[in-house]
Amino acid sequence: MTTSQVVFDPFSADFFNGPYETYRRMREEAPVYYSAEYDFYALTRHTDVAAAFRDFETYSSAYGVDLAMVRTGEKAPAKMIISLDPPEHRQMRSLVNKVFTPRAIGALRDMVSEQIDRYLAGVDPQGFDVVSDFSAFFPVEVITAMLGVPPEARQQVRLWIDESLHRDVGQIEMSESGIEAMAQSWLMYYDLITQRRAEPRDDMISGLIAAEVEREDGEISRLRGSEIAGFATLLGGAGAETVTKLVGAAAVMFARHPEQWRILAADRSKIPAAIEELLRYEAPAQYNVRRSQRDIHLHGTTIPAGKPVFLVGGSANRDPEAWTDPDVFDIDRNRTEAQNLGFGYGIHSCLGAALARLECGIALDKLLDFMPAYEVDWDRCERVSMQNVVGWSHVPVRVLR
Template sequence: MARADRIYWDPFDRDIARDPYPTYRRLREEAPLYYNDEHDFYVLSRYDDVDRALLDWQTFSSSRGPILEIIKAGVEIPPGTLLMEDPPAHDIHRALLARVFTPRRVLSLEPQIRDMCLRSLDRLAGTGRFDLMTSFANEVPMRVIGMLLGIPESDQQGVRDRADANLRTEPGQQMRVSDQAIPHTDTFAEYIDWRAEHPSDDLMTELLNARFEDTEGVTRTLTRQEILTYITVVAGAGNETTARLLGWLGTLLARHPEQRAELVEDPRLIPKAIEETLRFEPTGHAIARYVTTDIELHGTTVPAGSAMMLLVASANRDPGRWDDPDTFDIHRRISNLRTFGFGTHYCLGASLARLEARVALEEFLKRFPVWEVDWEALELSSTSTMRGWETVPVTVDLPAVHA
């Protein structure tokens, strides 16, 4: 979007959010280091620049949060909030969660994830029209995270709704951030207390029993508040992003029915379709960082104390990195994808998100090999941190009933 042909990007502008890619192209070509004077932040949009910044955590720090509004608010960050820490504290706290997200443990969840998908799809039997988001895409990750955390199924919807509400903004407005309000841990307090008395094979029990050496060199277990922070981070990160990924799969494959038919014919292509969707329509478009020292970029000195936005969604369409980047192609060879970040803050749940998406798409295509989207009724979610669908009304063919 341009104002009087002046290039302009604003993460809170809903008009831009509807189709930000032309703006990203102009940023890469005309302003690889862009400054937004209205909200006082800088932007890097080229693949190589974003890559270097993600690796350089000393200069582009996560210690004040990965979201622009949080950095600007200067709120106090509780210890254990992995997304808002740098080494060495980050590495210590990450190692605790990494025990839960080992490749073997994640893969062992596949039968349970498949069962959850089937149960969600069974509820749609005989329904020719439904909202893909509320009926399937939101439900699957909610059930998976609930299972990991040990939250009873009867409570999972309420927990997801509260976590989801924390990300919501009024259209065109910034996220409201209050002092010491990150993250909102009260939601999980009762579950932690109950699980302490009733241990099980879940993340809460694992964290309650974990012993580690902290930054002071003391070997100890996690405090109750630290556990609450961990659980809140996992719940928030795991629900919203995976649901949006499933929503994008639903709309992109409807726009490209010939590629959808290939997936129905050969489900082995599904992992490639997921990778291309992660590239083509990532759920998180920008990662915010706090600049710790003066640094020169593209002939301009970015002063210490600045907020920097790293436009991953733009990097994903940089023609310097990808051939024909604005074309959706499930046969594309993808490596070094940055949708899940890079370096020390690479997303711990990336393998789980990919597994959920693969299983969900496998089962959805078996049940509904063809669907149509009501394009006029599509609605983008109102959040400055995620870009995805709030509603995706779809129509499917019901099997014929024979007398």
């Protein structure tokens, strides 16, 4: 009897519909996985992924954020913080960190709550789609309001994000419509930057215009318009997609584990722990792509310099060497067992993690009141097919009480 060789295809229907059995086999059979079809390597064990996230000198972000970009071997032309290595990354990150301090995030609570109330008030109290009627809308309102996008343009940003991230089965490169969506988004932000240079306001883009940074050569200068547009495009996308997918995952997981929904309803102090478990169990961002800067020798395999390397955090968070019963969804699990990689790790850990936790926490609290008991219409659930992202595009529910 022979066993089939494990195949990891991040552009396949099997991946979009749930890659966890593939991850298990990769951890056991091919901890340094090589895809001959796409010419990339992948790390899946928690120890290896966490170490790689920390080692930016070996696993570089400067060549882009996905396989299509990294495999060109050219450094990313757009100066987004996600595609920078130190020292440039350190300088840029320090600017944006000022926007996401605990105090600054706490000050957003009322605004976030108002947006969630606004969209929850518009759904059918008997039954609705948790994603397409609710969680798709409020996260982009929050992050674009922070950036300074006018209200009438905020949901258009969401549509541009969805189009740029969408991938059909087997599709690696961004589609022409996705490229156009990215260009339209970038131009919208660039126009907004021009307006704020003339008339600054109390928003993030105005703050970035006023900021000064120290360049690699020691020169102190202001950010260029292209750099600010890159910041805004990245923050708008990440700030919208992460929360949308986490709230959708919550509706699915608590429908499968109604006893935990009842526990959460009885003790709202457990909401932060529930969010961490959702991030561990099914994080929206399943992997990050880096470029090897030297030959890497690991588990009897050599990753040559100059190759794309997938750091599969979604697998690392299900590693039994790191977590007890990792395939069990448990909001009361011991979270000190291992580092949760759901928001990344190291210098590129998610900028807006605190904001995402705040938004998800308020949304879960309000959903517990709105639908203390519910059931999912499983036949009508649909998953997304997106670059780097997993999650649900449709989760219709019937409210029982």
